[in-house]
Amino acid sequence: MLDANLKGQLKAYMANITQPIELVASLDEGAKSRELEGLLNEIAELSDKVSLVLAGHDKRKPSFMIRRAGTDIAVTFAGIPMGHEFTSLVLALLQVGGHPSKAAQDVIDQIKDLDGDFTFETYFSLSCQNCPDVVQALNLMSVLNPRIRHVAIDGALFKEEVDARQVMAVPTVFLNGEPFASGRMELEQIVAKIDSDAADRAAEKIRKQNPFEVLIVGGGPAGAASAIYAARKGIRTGIAAERFGGQVLDTMDIENFISVSRTEGPKLASALEAHVKDYDVEIMNLQKAAKLVPAKTEGGYHEVVLENGASLKGRTVILSTGARWRQMGVPGEEEYRNKGVAYCPHCDGPLFKDKRVAVIGGGNSGVEAAIDLAGIVAHVTLIEFDSQLRADAVLQRKLASLPNVRIITSAMTTKVEGDGARVTGLSYKDRNHGTAHDIELEGIFVQIGLVPNTEWLKDAVALSPHGEIEIDARGETSQPGIFAAGDCTTVPYKQIVIAMGAGSTAALSAFDYLIRLPASAETAEAA
Template sequence: MLQDPIKTQLKGYLAGLAHPVVLEASLDDSPKSREMHELLHEVAALSDRVQVSEAGQATRRPSFVIRREGGRAGVSFAAIPMGHEFTSFVLALLQVGGHPPKLSDDEIAQIKALPGPYHFETYVSLSCQNCPDVVQALNAMSVLNPNISNVTIDGALFQDEVTAKNIMSVPQVYLNGAPFETGRADIEQLLAKLDADAPRRAAEKLKDIAPFDVLIIGGGPAGASAAVYAARKGLRTGLVAERFGGQVMDTAGIENFISIPETDGPKLAAALEAHVRAYDVEIITGQQAKELFPAPQPGGLHGVALESGAILHARTVILATGAHWRHLGVPGEEEYRNKGVAYCPHCDGPFYKGKRVAVAGGGNSGVEAAIDLAGIVAHVTLLQRGSHLKADKVLQDKLRTLSNVTVLTEALTTRIEGNGRNVTGLTYRGGDGADHHVDLEGVFVQIGLLPNTGWLKNTLRLSDFGEIVVNDHGATSVPGVFAAGDATTTPYKQIVIAIGAGATAALSAFDYLIRVPVAAAQPVPAPV
C-alpha cells in the first residue's frame, strides 16, 4: 500500500521511538479488514519496536488501537488512515511511542489537568482537509491524559453509524455519546470548550504585554507576509489569529501559486506558519479581535480588544482578517445546515455518494465543486444566478465533458426544502420569472466570500460590500492602521495577491513609524 519513498521516510521516523508500540487490530473477513491488515503489517515491518496484534475486541471492524506495549489504548482508528489522515496516523504512532506532541507547556499542563473521563468519537472522510486538525488535536490530548480517548471513524466504512446519527458533514465530534463539535477546530478551541476558565486565563496572560510596533490581526497569507516583512525590519511584531492559514486551510488544490505548480491549503498554511515562526514574532492564536480603538493622535497607541477580554496596544495595526463563505440567506439554509446544506465539497462530498446534489454558484469555486462532486454523486445541478458562468474557461471546458452535470443559468435559489431531518430539494426562480423545483439530497453553497469586518463598523471606512477601503499603500482611513488581503477593496481575491498586499502593508507601516514621531500618550484605556 505504501510507496517506497514513504516507507523510507517512515522508517527513519520510527527509528526514534522511545517505547515499543503495539497496533492492536480488530478485523473480520471483509476486504477492508484485509486492507487494514496489509497497512499495519507494512508499517510494523519498518521497525522492530512496532508489532501487530490481531487480538482486538472492538465492536467496530475493521479498526485498530495504538498503545504502548503493556500500556493503555487511548488512540484508535476505525478507519484505514490514508489520504489526509495518514499524517494523523504517523503522528499518533510517534506520540504513543514517546515523541512529545508539539504543544506549548501551558497547553500540555492544561490537557493534563482535565478531569475526564472524555471519550471522543471523531467522524471523518479521508478526502477532508479540515478533519486532520481535529483528529490530531484529540489524539495528542489522549496521549497526554489517561482520562481522554479518541477514536477516528471513517464515515464511508461505518455508513450505518453515519445514517443513524444523520451525519452529513465532517468533521463531527461526539463526546461521551453526545454531539460536541462540528467543523474544523484546533487544540486551543477544543480546550476552550472543555475548560471553561481558559478564556479568563488567556486574557490574564495578555494583560501586561508590552505595546507592539506592529500588531497584525489575522494569520492567513496576508497576515503571515506582513509579519515576516515587519520582523525583518526589526520591528516589535505581534500577530493575533484564531488559527494560522485562515481561509487557505479550507482550500483543497492550489495550482496558481507562482513557483509551486501544485499544493493544497493545509500544506501552504503550514509553510506560512513555519516561515513566520522563524522570525521574532509574538504569535497569539486562539484569539479573536472584537473592537479597534484608534490612537487619539498620530504616533499614539492603537488598542485592539479581544473576545477573551484582553486589550493589546500597538503604534501601528495591520488588519488581515480575511473572509468567510457567503451564505445564500434563503429559507431552509440554516435549518438544514450539516443536514444536506454544505460548504465544503472536498470534506462532505463522500457522504452524498450516489445521490443528487446541487451546487449554487458559477464562479471558479462552484464549477470546481461541481467537477469534484460529479465523480462521486449520481447527478449535479449547477445553478448560476446570472446569464453565464464566471469560472475560468479551462474549468468550464472540463465541466461540459461531464454527462451527469446540468447547468442552469438565470437560476436564483429561493428556498431549500426538507422533511425536518434532511434536505429533499430546492426551489429556484428562473429567467422566465417562474419558480421551479429540483428534487435532490444535498446543496453545496459556493457563492463567494464576505469580509470579516463586522467588528470594524463605525471605526474606519468600509465599502458598500463591507471591505476595508485602502489606498495603494494599504493605508486605511485611520492614520497608522493598514490592511491587506481579502478583507480589503484590493481587487482579485487571490493568495498571491494577498501575500503581496501583506508585504505592502508592512512596508507602509515601517515607513509610517520612521516618519511619525512617538506621541506622548498613554495606552488607550479599556472600554467601560
Template sequence: MLDQDIKTQLAAYLQRVTQPFEMVASLNDSDTSREMLDLLQTIQSLRSDKITLKTDGNDMRKPSFTVQRVGANNSLRFAGLPLGHEFTSLVLALLWTGGHPPKVEADVLDSIRALDGDFNFEVYMSLTCHNCPDVVQALSLMAIFNPKVKTVVIEGGAFQAEVNDREIMAVPMVFLNGQMFGSGRMTVEEIVAKLDTGAAARDAAKLSAQDPYEVLIVGGGPAGAAASVYAARKGIRTGIAAERFGGQVNDTLAIENFVSVLETDGPKFAAALEAHARAYDVNIMNLQRADKLIPATEPGGLIEIQLANGGSLKSKTVILSTGARWRNVNVPGEEQYKTKGVAYCPHCDGPLFKGKRVSVIGGGNSGVEAAIDLAGVVAHVTLIEFDTKLRADAVLVNKLKSLPNVTILVNAQTTEITGDGQKVNGLSYKDRATEVVHHVELEGVFVQIGLVPNTEWLKGTLELSKHGEIVVDAKGQTSLPGVFAAGDATTVPYKQIIIATGDGAKAALSAFDYLMRLPA
C-alpha cells in the first residue's frame, strides 16, 4: 500500500512517538478492509514498541479503526482509508496520540480542553478535497485533547450509501450530535469559537486593549502576507487582522505560475505565507472580520478598524488587502441548494457526483478547467457560458471539445437552479439568440463565474470603482491619507497571486514612507 520512500518517511515521523497507543480495527471482507489492514500492519511494524494493533473491533462502520492512547478515553475513528490528501491527517493523529505536541497556540489547546459538554462529531470528506484536511485535523485534535469530544472521519467514497442517505453533496460536511454543524473549510479556532459562545466577547476585549500599530493590515491573503513581511522588516509594529489567513489561496488546488516555485497547492502556499509572516514577529489576529473603517481626524492621527465581534484596532497606517470571493450567479435556487447540489469547488465536491449529471456555469479558464476535471468523474457535463464564445485559453477549449461526455452551450443565460426541496434536480437557461427557455435535468451545478471584491464594508468611506474595487494610485494609496490597499480588492488589473504579493510589498513600502514623512 505504501511505497518504500513513504515508509521510510513515516518511520522517521513515528520516532517522535513517546507514549504507547493502540489502533483497533473493525473490518469486513471488502477490498477496502484488506487495504486498511495492510496499512495498519505497516504502521504498527514501524514502531512496534509503542503501537499496538487489534482487529477485534465491532463498530457499525466497517471498515474503520480507532486511534487511542493506552489508558485514555479519547475517541477518534477513521472510517474508510485516510489516504490522498488525508494521509497527513492520519500521520498527525498518530503523532498527537503518541504524545508529540501539535503546532498550535497554547491558548487554543486550553480552549479545547475547557470545552464542556457532549460533542459527537462526524466529518465527511473525500480524498481529493484540499479543504478537508484542515477540518479533519481540527476535529482530530479536539478528540485527542478533550475526552468529551468524539470524532468520526468518514471517507465518502467508502460509505456511498450513507452519503446518499444523508444527501451529502459537498465536503467537508460536519455533523454535531446528528445535526448539521457546518460545511466547507474551517480552522480549529473557528470550530472552538462556534462551540464556546463567550469566546467572541473575550476576544473583542483583548483586541481593543492592544496598543496602536504603526501598520495594520486587514486581510491575510498573499497581498496582506507580503505587506506584513515588508513592514515588519522595517522594524515597525505590524499586525494583521484576517478573517482567514491565506484567503482565497486556501481554495486553490494547483499553483504553477508563481515564479521560482515550480508547483505547489493553495493550502501549502497559505501555510508558507503565514510561517513567513510569523518569522518576523507579525501579530496575526485570525478569525477577525472588519466591519467599519474610521479615518483619522487629523494628519498623522490614528485610524480605527472596528471588528464584527465588537472589538477595534487602531493604527497610524492601514493596508486593506481583503481580497475577493467567488461570485454568485444570483438566480432562484442557488442559495436554497448550496451544499445540496450547488457547489463552487470541483476538486473538493466532484467525487460526490460520480456517475451523475452536472453543469458548470462559466466559460473562462476556471469554468473550462472545472468541466475538464469533472468530465473524468461524472456521467455528463453541460457547460453554460453567457457570452457568444468560451473565454478560456485555446488549449483548454480544445481539450474540452475533445471530451465525449461534455455539452457546451454558449450565448446562454442561466435563469434558475431547480430542485425537489431537498437537492438539485436541474437547471433552466435562456437561449439569448431566440429567447427560448430550456431545462436540463441534472444533479449538480458548479458555479465558476469569477470574483467579487470584499469591500462592501467600505462603501461611503473611501473611493470605490463601479465594480466595488478600491481605487488606488501607483503607490497603492487610496483616497484616504494613511490608508493603502493591495491585491484583488483593488483596481489593479490581472488578479494573480504574484501581482498581489508585489502590490502588498509596494503598499507596505508606501506606508513606511508615509510614516517617515509625518511630523515628529
C-alpha cells in the first residue's frame, strides 16, 4: 500500500520510536482485512522495535491496536487509516513508541491528572479534513493517561454500526457509550469538556493579564497576520480566539494562495499558529468574545468581555472574528443538524453513500458540492433560490453532464422534514407559481454562503445592513483605536490572501495610531 517515497518518510519517522510496540490485528477473511494486514506488515518491516501480532480479538474487523509492549498503553483503529488519517497513524506509532508529544506541558499535566474512566469512540471518514485533529487528540490522551481508552472507527467500513448509532456527521465522538460531541475539536477543547474546573482556571488566568497595546480578537488568517505585524513592532500583543485557524480549518483544498500551488485548510491553520508563536504574542485560544466596550477617552483602554466572564483590555483592538456557514433558517434545520443536515460535503459525504441528498445553493460552493456528492450518493437535487445558477460556467457544464443530478431553480426551501431521529425529506416553494413541493431524501447539504461573526458587536461599532463591520482603507472602524480585518468586514472579497493583507493593514494602522497618541493619552487609565 505504501509507495517507496512514503516508506522512506515513514521509516525516518519511526527512527524516533524508543520503546517496543506491537501491532495487534483483528482480521477476518474479507478483502479489507487482507489490505490492512499488508499495511501492517509493511510498517513492521520498517523498524526492529515494531512487531505484528495476528491474534487480536476486537469485535470490529478489520481493526488493530498499537500497544506499547508489556503495558496497557494503546490506541486502536477500526479500519485502515490512510487518506487524511495517515498522519494520525504515524503520530500514534510515535507516541505509543515513547516519542514525546509537542502539546503544551500544562495541557499534558492536565490530561494526566484527569480523574475517571473514559472510553472514547470516534467515527471518521478518510475524506474528512477535520477528523484527524479529534482522532489525534484522543489518541494522545489515551497514551498519557491509562484510564483513557480510544478507538477511531472508519464509518465507511462499519455502516451497520453507523446506522444503528445514527451517526450522520463526522467526526462524531461517543464517551462511555453516550454521544459526547460532533465536529472538529482541539485537544484543549476536549480536555476542557471533561475537566469541570478548566473553564474557571482559564478565566482566572485571563483576569491576571495586563492590558495589551494591540489586542486581536479572532485567530483566522486576518488575526494571525495582525498578530505577526504588531509583534514585529515590539509592542505588547495578545490574540484571543474561539478557535485558532477559524474558517480555514473547515476548508478542504486551497489552490489560490499565491506561491503555494495547493494546500489544505488544517495544514495552513497549523502553519499560521506556528508562525505567530515565533513572536512574543500571548495566545488565548478557546475564548469567545461576548461584548466590546470602547474606551471613553482617547488613548484609554478598550475592553473585550469574554463569554466566561473574564475580560481583556487593549489600547487598540483589531476585530478579525471571521464568518461562519449561513443557515437556511427554516423549521427543522437546527433540530436535524448532524442528523442529516450538514454543511461539509467533503467530511460527511461518505456517510450518505447510495442515499438521496439535496444541496441548497447554486453558487460555486453549492455546485462543487453537488459534483463531489454525485460520485458518492445515489441522487443529488440541487436547489437554488434564484432563477439561474450563479456558479462559474465550467462548473455548471460539469454538473449538467452528471446523470444523477437534478437542478431546481426559483425554489425556496421552507422546511426540513424528519422522523425525530433523522432527515426524511424537505419541502420547497416554487417561486414562479407559488406551488409547494416535497422531496424524499436522507441528507441536506447547505451551501448558501457566510454570515459574519459580529452579533456581539451591536452598538459598539458601526455595522452594515448585512452585519459586516464598516471599515475604511486603513481598516479603521467607527471607533478610534478599534480596527477590523477579514471576512467580518465590508471588504468586498472574502479570500484568505485578502484577509491576510487586511490583517497586516490593520496592525500597521493600529501601530500608527499608537505612536501618534499625545503623551497625556499614553498614560491614560482605562475608564
